[in-house]
Amino acid sequence: MNHQVLTAVLFLSVVALTLFVTIRASRNSSGAADFYAGGRSFSGFQNGLAIGGDYMSAASFLGISGAIALAGYDGFLYSIGFLVAWLVALLLVAEMLRNSGKFTMADQLAYRMKQRPVRTAAATSTVTVSIFYLLAQMVGAGSLVTLLLGIDKENTLAVSAVIAGVGALMIVYVTVGGMKGTTWVQIVKAVLLMAGSALIVVMVLAKFDFNLSELLGAAASNSGKEGFLEPGLKYGIDLTHKIDFLSLGIALVLGTAGLPHILVRFYTVPTSRDARKSVLWAIGLIGVFYLFTLVLGFGAAALLNTGAGSEVANSGGNLASPLLAEAVGGGAGSTGGAILLAVISAVAFATILAVVAGLTLTSSTSVAHDIYNAVIRKGQATEEEEIRVTRFAAAGLGVIAILLAIPARNLNIAFLVALAFAVAASANLPAIVYNMFWRRFNTRGATWSIYGGLISCISLVIFSPVVSGKGLDPTGKNLSLLPTSIDIAWFPLENPGLVSIPLGFFFGWLGTITSKEPEAAEKFTELEVRALTGAGSEKAVVH
């Protein structure tokens, strides 16, 4: 059997399995707490797996191992930021959010502030972060599927069809399965991903007699790059690159605890203690996974051709893991190689499907719960109406994501994900932290910090070299988004976090001290008691 047929069969099996899980989960789902928060009845361990499922995106699995394969040690820097970030979520956010919120990120702010302005602001940033993240996943799905099924990348119609197919599937997961279905999809995916990567890791290490030093040596010599095992290959070129890396590092470590699709996962467990347990499981799982990607990345550098013009380099590193699987299975053309290539590709596909489902659910919930119910209907909508709007919003956001992803299909995935982290860290984290620790914080502070962080982050990107002014690379490829004739860049960094995160905190402070809202300070007493003790928090649904 040729490998494309095998790959296609495995892809369809992944789709069938996830749809089966979604439909099963939807059978005993009724009411808003089930639809939005999975009945708050998942265990800490299950939710830990699901968090891992939501977090270990295609950018992590394909992107980080690919970055290590191409840039050596500098690729590893990403995974450290992504992991350490979980301590912010564990220590400052997870438990208090579980105790004080209900379905969305905005709930926790609206607890003590004016409903409409803060919910509008929080929903705006939730949808913005989710769309950037969604685009990254769908672009990844498009290039993965087309490359593995042997579809020509220039065949716009076929690539668009793949993107539209992924979009349609994600709409089904969310509208049919709600949070229960989506959570089970994450759990299945996390197990598949861990098992698939562990298998390849063991096979790679076996080739080097389980000697890490030997693997590293082979990677360094096979890559042919000077300083492959040291930091600086990608980011150490000049001072601007170094500051850019510092900016990226800050966004990564502060962004995680502001990602809306991660925050809502804390509502799916019965108590704040389970929320804590789920983060602990997630840290263990994600940590081990990033150690796997280290071996996968250096393994790819050691065993594959990663030089200019190679298949790995042409895919921006995204195909390093699948091709490594093929190589350790016996190489191109062998049966073992074909099977492993198909398995790892199917796992990557499952990864993408699960992450898009989580993102779509989170953003459509925010549209229905925060905008439709609280702002438009002034809180008078029934649960049924709210859920119906969520389903429509999921379909609408799905269509928007498909329409945006098709023209964006040649963008760099890692850039889109890093941007989502930067927006989350600039717009969401300041408001969340102030709200929990600062009695004086109020409505104007919250809206200013969210809009201030959001707008400064996105404007800095618009005026950065990412969008214009980077010129052509030696092969004549345009390095920026806009044509080379347009140059509006004045901000030197590609990662805005270093400036926009402090701005988010600054606007939150400025808005707070320039307005008076004694009610917000008064209700802080209640919020604080509830957040720390769980007194009066939302309970699990009993079926």
Add this chain to the structure above:
Amino acid sequence: MSSHLSHDAAEAASDAVHDEASRHDPVYDQLHADAQFAELRRRYRSFVLPATAAFLTWYLLYVVLSNWAGDFMGQKVIGNINVALVFGLLQFATTFGLAWLYSRYSTAKLDPLAQGLEAEFVRLTDSTDGGAR
């Protein structure tokens, strides 16, 4: 609360139907004044604030060294394993370690107090409004 304009009051009333925002239960004031609560908050903050400062500093030190101390990071330790790799893996170790420490601390020092206060909340709300909540 008496200074509220009628417009705000109407808005608050319509919000109250919906969710938490306008609820103000005096029971929370009672719990807030409890010495147990002050102790819980003190214990929570005295762990997480220094711990957050510590891990963020440690992480930034790593980022800065990766950027500006290439020679130091490139030194070989054993075989091809250099300081940079050891430092990176240490970040993993400290993340696992701090998570474990916090888990142990919160189970031993925070949970009993929080559970006691939550039970007190249930007792107080049951006696004041006949268990309407």
